[in-house]
Amino acid sequence: MSVQEILNQIHTSISARSDRGEVATYIPELASVDPGHFGLAVALADGKHYTVGDAEIPFSIQSISKVFTLALALGMVGDKLWERVGREPSGNAFNSILQLEREQGIPRNPFINPGAIVVTDVILASSSPAETLAELVNFIRYAADDGNIYINEAVALSEKTTGHRNFALAHFLRSFNNLTHEPELTLGTYFHQCAIEMSCRQLALAGRFLINAPGVPQLISPDRVRRINALMITCGHYDASGDFAYKVGLPGKSGVGGGILVIVPGKAAIAVWSPGLTAQGNSLLGTEAVQALAQRMDWSVFG
Amino acid sequence: MSVQEILNQIHTSISARSDRGEVATYIPELASVDPGHFGLAVALADGKHYTVGDAEIPFSIQSISKVFTLALALGMVGDKLWERVGREPSGNAFNSILQLEREQGIPRNPFINPGAIVVTDVILASSSPAETLAELVNFIRYAADDGNIYINEAVALSEKTTGHRNFALAHFLRSFNNLTHEPELTLGTYFHQCAIEMSCRQLALAGRFLINAPGVPQLISPDRVRRINALMITCGHYDASGDFAYKVGLPGKSGVGGGILVIVPGKAAIAVWSPGLTAQGNSLLGTEAVQALAQRMDWSVFG
Amino acid sequence: MSVQEILNQIHTSISARSDRGEVATYIPELASVDPGHFGLAVALADGKHYTVGDAEIPFSIQSISKVFTLALALGMVGDKLWERVGREPSGNAFNSILQLEREQGIPRNPFINPGAIVVTDVILASSSPAETLAELVNFIRYAADDGNIYINEAVALSEKTTGHRNFALAHFLRSFNNLTHEPELTLGTYFHQCAIEMSCRQLALAGRFLINAPGVPQLISPDRVRRINALMITCGHYDASGDFAYKVGLPGKSGVGGGILVIVPGKAAIAVWSPGLTAQGNSLLGTEAVQALAQRMDWSVFG
Amino acid sequence: MSVQEILNQIHTSISARSDRGEVATYIPELASVDPGHFGLAVALADGKHYTVGDAEIPFSIQSISKVFTLALALGMVGDKLWERVGREPSGNAFNSILQLEREQGIPRNPFINPGAIVVTDVILASSSPAETLAELVNFIRYAADDGNIYINEAVALSEKTTGHRNFALAHFLRSFNNLTHEPELTLGTYFHQCAIEMSCRQLALAGRFLINAPGVPQLISPDRVRRINALMITCGHYDASGDFAYKVGLPGKSGVGGGILVIVPGKAAIAVWSPGLTAQGNSLLGTEAVQALAQRMDWSVFG
Numbered sequence A, B, C, D: 001m002s003v004q005e006i007l008n009q010i011h012t013s014i015s016a017r018s019d020r021g022e023v024a025t026y027i028p029e030l031a032s033v034d035p036g037h038f039g040l041a042v043a044l045a046d047g048k049h050y051t052v053g054d055a056e057i058p059f060s061i062q063s064i065s066k067v068f069t070l071a072l073a074l075g076m077v078g079d080k081l082w083e084r085v086g087r088e089p090s091g092n093a094f095n096s097i098l099q100l101e102r103e104q105g106i107p108r109n110p111f112i113n114p115g116a117i118v119v120t121d122v123i124l125a126s127s128s129p130a131e132t133l134a135e136l137v138n139f140i141r142y143a144a145d146d147g148n149i150y151i152n153e154a155v156a157l158s159e160k161t162t163g164h165r166n167f168a169l170a171h172f173l174r175s176f177n178n179l180t181h182e183p184e185l186t187l188g189t190y191f192h193q194c195a196i197e198m199s200c201r202q203l204a205l206a207g208r209f210l211i212n213a214p215g216v217p218q219l220i221s222p223d224r225v226r227r228i229n230a231l232m233i234t235c236g237h238y239d240a241s242g243d244f245a246y247k248v249g250l251p252g253k254s255g256v257g258g259g260i261l262v263i264v265p266g267k268a269a270i271a272v273w274s275p276g277l278t279a280q281g282n283s284l285l286g287t288e289a290v291q292a293l294a295q296r297m298d299w300s301v302f303g
Helices: A003-015 A062-083 A098-102 A113-124 A129-144 A153-162 A164-175 A183-194 A200-210 A222-235 A238-248 A284-297 B003-015 B062-083 B098-102 B113-124 B129-144 B153-162 B164-175 B183-194 B200-210 B222-235 B238-248 B284-297 C003-015 C062-083 C098-102 C113-124 C129-144 C153-162 C164-175 C183-194 C200-210 C222-235 C238-248 C284-297 D003-015 D062-083 D098-102 D113-124 D129-144 D153-162 D164-175 D183-194 D200-210 D222-235 D238-248 D284-297
Strands: A039-044 A049-053 A196-198 A252-254 A259-264 A268-273 B039-044 B049-053 B196-198 B252-254 B259-264 B268-273 C039-044 C049-053 C196-198 C252-254 C259-264 C268-273 D039-044 D049-053 D196-198 D252-254 D259-264 D268-273
Touching: A003 A039, A003 A049, A003 A284, A039 A200, A039 A284, A049 A200, A062 A113, A062 A129, A062 A183, A062 A200, A062 A222, A062 A252, A062 A259, A098 A164, A098 D098, A113 A129, A113 A164, A113 A183, A129 A183, A129 A196, A129 A200, A153 A183, A164 A183, A164 D164, A183 A196, A196 A200, A200 A222, A200 A259, A200 A268, A222 A238, A222 A252, A222 B222, A222 B238, A238 A252, A238 A284, A238 B222, A252 A284, A259 A284, A268 A284, B003 B039, B003 B049, B003 B284, B039 B200, B039 B284, B049 B200, B062 B113, B062 B129, B062 B183, B062 B200, B062 B222, B062 B252, B062 B259, B098 B164, B098 C098, B113 B129, B113 B164, B113 B183, B129 B183, B129 B196, B129 B200, B153 B183, B164 B183, B164 C164, B183 B196, B196 B200, B200 B222, B200 B259, B200 B268, B222 B238, B222 B252, B238 B252, B238 B284, B252 B284, B259 B284, B268 B284, C003 C039, C003 C049, C003 C284, C039 C200, C039 C284, C049 C200, C062 C113, C062 C129, C062 C183, C062 C200, C062 C222, C062 C252, C062 C259, C098 C164, C113 C129, C113 C164, C113 C183, C129 C183, C129 C196, C129 C200, C153 C183, C164 C183, C183 C196, C196 C200, C200 C222, C200 C259, C200 C268, C222 C238, C222 C252, C222 D222, C222 D238, C238 C252, C238 C284, C238 D222, C252 C284, C259 C284, C268 C284, D003 D039, D003 D049, D003 D284, D039 D200, D039 D284, D049 D200, D062 D113, D062 D129, D062 D183, D062 D200, D062 D222, D062 D252, D062 D259, D098 D164, D113 D129, D113 D164, D113 D183, D129 D183, D129 D196, D129 D200, D153 D183, D164 D183, D183 D196, D196 D200, D200 D222, D200 D259, D200 D268, D222 D238, D222 D252, D238 D252, D238 D284, D252 D284, D259 D284, D268 D284
Parallel strands: none
Antiparallel strands: A039 A049, A039 A268, A252 A259, A259 A268, B039 B049, B039 B268, B252 B259, B259 B268, C039 C049, C039 C268, C252 C259, C259 C268, D039 D049, D039 D268, D252 D259, D259 D268
């Protein structure tokens, strides 16, 4: 059966599902998204790609942006990044602050909120937020080979107005001297990076730089690709990372907009979107779709 | 360069190292092990194998036994196991009890101590400890194709006398009705499973059942092999699992005896032994040796 | 109005109450106690005393025993006790183990379970459990001037069979070298001390040694009396100690048998019994009765 | 011996002490205070008062202000306050945020930072910060019968610039909807209240409204006086409250400026100042001076 046929079958099966999880409500602009959306895209190493469902509708990538900022930060400061953020799964919710207190202001990994805020603080360096965001968006456009990728200002603003938990994290980091800019500045950048919108097709294509195969865009070294994949498999789904690795067997990064970027090392990048979330903040049907796809394609990093 | 030559080079480099970590002292019988030992073995899918250093000296496999008991438990009760234990990294020390309180007696994963105690409780089922241990040892002997594998009673006894932390965990589990046998019975079995002794060569050969490749001993289904590998990569090195995945890029399980079993899906199983440990309880030089080997062989699950 | 009349009014008011909390079920022998019981007794410094309701029925004093063992332990080792146990409110449940991990085996105070287990370990010293318990019971009999006070063996046994949480605490303490005897030995003594039975009248009379006034039994120095009262007001009601101090304004110690001993420094000792408990493990109606009594008598340590 | 003679003796003894603790450094303006200062004042119910040492030098009262704001808040909203803040000792540091996460945004008591921030949020109600602060200062001036009490703007500003931990707490409270104003507004008020300066003499006189005796300023009801005293004894010294109650036996509230206000119910109010702090953030010599004074005067709420 062809990839397209498998995608079609998964789409049919998912479309029939009534239990779709809950759309994130804590960012007002996202709360109004139709939970009925579902899109799926697969991009192979050579750029060939397949889509099904709402794969052309841009959605808020939210925390998936953390994969791109991590790549940028590692490019800028290399392993010095790990003096300010750890590489361990957190064992706590994505926005938990208690672990940060216990570990003296060093976030456990770059994918939970406090860690991602530190990463954004790193890429801000001496650039302005506008310059930094431009560089980030250009990086993503180049990876996706698609200039039609933008930040949704309304979503960024919505998050700024309601993001008290993130402000708490940023001030807390600052109290431990693990934030070099004013919280407002770093968070302003952070909220904008999260508000980048991409379609499943664009995201799958952009994800190819993490495949490690001939023919993909060479944006970072193969060694670094492996390491970002390692972080994705151990920490990419917050406190459900172990479960995702267990069920899907592939590195992935989810966002509360309902998207997931999944890498099949050496072979493909997958992007899925379904706005309803599990209690842990990951796309409910998105996870199931990727699990089905991995099984049908016999894709797993575990042999 | 041949596998053997690479092993030799790693051995030479490691032998010169003076910083070797600390031998675990909390099990008196293990405290007297010579920290100068170093062994390394690689078994390919077809059974061909290569060794260097102290690869024939049996050492206490300790927590590496948890991989074998997990395989047995999944074989006995399947996914019902997950009603009693989770699949998430813990974000805490291997013998931490506080998370167990917060999560109402459900250990986070089968590789931290409380989770492994529950797994042992599962395989005890209606058998006696002696029968259960016989079955476990036979499973390992069959996997290694080597009948010369035994439990060190002195180590088991030593652990029983001093294992107050594990007794605390077992009673705590029991207070949440997540232990079906008396703590003494389950722990007696648990201490014996940890006291199994194997050489690097034996361990690498036994690990082949987790490779998922033609020619390896088919002890469990390919699907289950993948899933055990997933648990190893997210939870196999306690609160340094993320770091191991980041540096080595392969699923592994460590023990406080200084051994590590590492799987290269589709290709090989690696066993290393160096008794000195890091603060997180993993073999210091063992980790470095495996990292070097993976790099030299270009082995990584991440492409 | 006389003390007796006030007691009668409180009895009438309490008897009419339908919401009586939940009888502790985790000790099977206690689960069968009739929740309708209610007794109240007041003993003045000079030994004059007043009772109402079920004030002559012996009940299981449980954690109230910790006041007496603390007095004994301070008499034996003085301030050296504070090397093994703290003097701070815990901010956690009475049987919580997580704080014990964070604070390296030093319980926060002598009234939460782990702290009380350490205190019992101290008074065991070189005596046998039987001798130690005899000394404790004699101390209480002398304080109450009443030889008719006994340990209920069935309750002690019931607790031993089901006390997995306490076994976990004891082994945990032992793993930090903060238990000098085998857990079984210390806990055997601890379960028996908790199983002492006294009536409200006996308990109020026994409590007089903590009043600090002329005419009361002089069992410990006035300074030590004050200090035990200080511990009772800050730590005597587990994680509801602040609330009790706020509402009642007097030092007290509760037990899961539904009893509370309250001290009015310089004036009186109060004992109340109603088996139904709040979520924090304190007698629901007992607290209310004492609050009413304190208000009516204008008794408060706060002026 | 007269009160004055006792004060003189304590002053002599304290002056000779070389170990004086560490002056708080996290508020830059306070870091430069001379650690050699020591002042002590006692005000009796009738207004008679005695002083020794630097009892006329104004110091930053910091958290002692929380006693006055609590009195105001209870006057404004009564027991409704307890819907937004608890009454239990915290078992954690004064600026800890982890407990706030675990307890869903309800601070444990009004004397730890998050609780005090909520109290300030309550008294802000519909007034402006300036009006609220004027009311607070007037309350204190009235209680002290001394118009010469002011806010140190430089200290308030210093705290605002460096108070990232408090900003984190405020945003965190806001994320749980337990802050009705913008964090900047409530914290602006909070930093100013902490920057009130008083001398020991002024503070002891102001503290008389908590004595509950004829002749003292009747600012709040006797019942409320008792309850504030109860909160002071269980929560007034952060995570050393139990220790203070044990050693001193009186309700007190400390501030990181090195001051402590202590109440002897029915008799007196004590104010002490020595800028060097213990690890828990309480005045080292201040605590010892009060302990000595209480012992010499035989003052204790425990008989």
